[in-house]
Amino acid sequence: KFLGIPQARDGILQLQMAPLAKACEYATGTLYQHFSSKEDLLLALVARNGCNQLRLFEQIAALAIPHRNKILALCVAEDLARQYHPSHARLEQYVFTEVVWENASASRRQLILDNSKPLSALVSGIVRAAIDAGELPDHQCSALELSIAPWALCCGSHNLEQTAGLFEAFGLNKDSLQRYRHMHLLLNGMQWQPLLDITDTATLTAQIQDLKQRVEQLFHNLCPLNVDPLNV
DSSP states (O other), rough: HHHHHHHHOOOGGGOOOHHHHOOOTTOOOHHHHSSSSHHHHHHHHHHHHHHHHHHHHHHHHHHHHHHHHHHHHHHHHHHHHHHHHHHHHHHOOOOOTHHTTTSSSHHHHHHHHHHHHHHHHHHHHHHHHHTTTTTSTTTTTOHHHHHHHHHHHHHHHHHHHEEETTTHHHOOOOOHHHHHHHHHHHHTTOOOOSOOOOHHHHHHHHHHHHHHHHHHHHHHHHHHOOOOTOOO
C-alpha cells in the first residue's frame, strides 16, 4: 500500500515518484500522466478520502445530543481517526505545510478547499443552532467565525501530540483528557451553555467515554481509506 512503502514510512519528505511507482507496480510515466508532481499526488489522496470525514461529521451533527457536546464529539472523532489511521492523519497534517501546499497545482489545492466547505458548513451549523437556541451568545460574530476557535484548538492539540518528543521536552504528559479540558475552558469562556466544571474529572471522563462510544459506532458506516495512487 502507498502509505506503507519504505519512503512514506521513513519520511514523506524523501518520497520520490519512481520508487513509489515501483512499490505500487506502476510505470513511473503512468503516475506522471495523472499527477504533475508528488505534491499533487499527496493532495489527491487526502482529497479522495475526504468523503469519510464529511460522512462522519454529518452523522455527528445528526446525533440527539446537546450542541455543545456535538463540538466535543467532532474532537473525539478526530482523535479516533488518528488512532485508526495514523499514517493518513500524518499525511493530512503534512499536505498543509508550505513545502507541499505551495508546490501543488492550483487545481489540486482548490479541490482540497472545495472539499472543506461542506465540513465548515456543518460545524458552523452546529454553532448557529446553539445561538438560535439561546445556548451561546453570538459575541457580534458569525457562526463561522465562532466555529474557528474550537476547531483550531482540536486540530492544533492533535498536531502538537503528533510531534514526537515535543511534550516530553517540556515535561508534559500526554493526558488523554487534557484537550477536552482545554475545549471546555474555551467553550465556558464563550459562555456556551451548559457550563462544565473542568475540575470535575469524573463527570468529564464519563462524558468523553459516552461520546467515544457514540462516535465509534459511526466509523462502521465509513468506506475504507483509499491508498491506491491511481484510484483518486
